[in-house]
Amino acid sequence: MAKGVSYFGFTLFAVLPILFTLLPERLWSRRTAKIPHGEERVIILGASSGVGREMALVYARRGARLCVVGRRQEQLNEVVSECEELVGGVGGKNKVLRVSGDFSNVEDMLRLRTLLGMEWGGLDTVIVTAGVSTLRPLMDVAGVEGDNTISTQTGIQNVVEVAAAATRGNYIGPLVAAVTFIPLLSSSSRCPAILLVSSLAALIPPPTRSLYASTKAASLVLYQALSIEHPSIAFTNIIPATIDGNFRASAVDAGTVRRESNEKGRVLNRTQVAKRCVLAVDRHEKTVFLPGGMRFAHILYWVWPALVEWRARVKYNFQI
Ligand SMILES: *[C@@H]1O[C@H](CO)[C@@H](O)[C@H](O)[C@H]1NC(C)=O
Secondary structure, three states: OHHHHHHHHHHHHHHHHHHHHHOOHHHHOOHHHHOOHHHOEEEEEOOOOHHHHHHHHHHHHOOOEEEEEEOOHHHHHHHHHHHHHHHOOOOHHHOEEEEEOOOOOHHHHHHHHHHHHHHHOOOOEEEEOOOOOOOOOHHHHOOOOOOOOOOOHHHHHHHHHHHHHHHHHHHHHHHHHHHHHHHHHHHHOOOOEEEEEOOHHHOOOOOOOHHHHHHHHHHHHHHHHHHHHOOOOEEEEEEEOOEOOOHHHHOOOOOOOOOOOOOOOOOEOHHHHHHHHHHHHHHOOOEEEEOOOHHHHHHHHHHOHHHHHHHHHHHOOOOO
16 A cells, blocks of 8 residues: 555656646746736846846836845946837836846845835846856865875964855855845735845865855755745745856866866857746746756756766866
8 A cells, every 4th residue: 555655646746747837827927917027126146147137127128126235336237228229118217227236245135125125126036146156176275285285373373264254155145135025025016026146066075166166055945944944935946057247257166277178069158048948937947957868867866876976077187
C-alpha cells in the first residue's frame, strides 16, 4: 500500500509541472489583470549594466513606471535616456526615476524608499540584479603559491577583506533591499513581487568562484526563507548559467585571472534573460533555471557529484 502511494506521488510530481505549462496563462496568472503594465511601479537595483539594464528597457517598452538604481552615475544616465525614449507618450518623460546609490547602503535605500513614497505612493515590483563577481582560487587570493608555502597573516587578512566585499555586494545588498522594501510592498501593492537574479553557481559549486558562489548561495536561501515568511509576496529566483556581457569586470578579487575554456555559444544572451525574468514575474514563477535543463544538473550534483565536478573543472579550465 505504502509503495502504491509513493509511486502515485512520484507520478504526480513528474506530471504536474507538464500539465501546468500547458494551461493558458490567464488561468493561473492574475497579475497583469490586477496591475496593468502601464501602472506597474518597478524598481531595478543594479540597472546600470547587464541584465538589470536590459530589464529596464523591457519594462520601459511596456510603459511601466520605472525607477532605475545603480552605483555608476554615467551608465545610469544612459539607461534613463534610453528608457525615456521607449516610454514615450503623454507624460512619459516623467515616468523614469533615477537614484544613484548602493543597495547595501542603508541610507541610500531609505532615501530611495522616501522618494518612491512621495512620487508613487508605493511600489509593486522590486528587481534585485546587482552583484559582484570573484574570479580566483581562494589560495591565490591568500597569496599561497604551490604546496610548499603557508598562508601568511597578510594573505589571510586579504581573503577576509575580499570576502567582506563579496558579502556586501551579493548578500548584504539583497538583505537591505528586502528589509527596506518588503513592508512598503506589502502595504502599497495589490500584487507585490520581488525578483532575485541569483546564479547557477549558488547551487552547483564552481572552482575559482568560491566567494562569489557562497555569497550568492547566502542571498538565494535568504530569499527562499523570506518567501515562506511573506506568502502574500511573489518571490521569483532566477538561476542562470553564464550570461554574456562584462560582469567579470565587477570582480572584487582583482588579480591574475585564469583563462576559461573557450565555450562560445554557451553563454546566455542577456536581452533574452531579461525578457525571461519579466515573464517570470508576470507569471509568479518561483524558480527559473536558465537554460531550463540546468534544473537537472543541480539534482545530478547530489546523485553523481564526480561527473558534475569534472564538468565544472572543464568549464573553468581548472585542471589539477
Ligand atoms: C540577443 O538577443 C537579441 C534578440 O532577443 C538580439 O537582438 C541580439 O543581437 C542578441 N545578442 C547577441 C550578442 O547575440
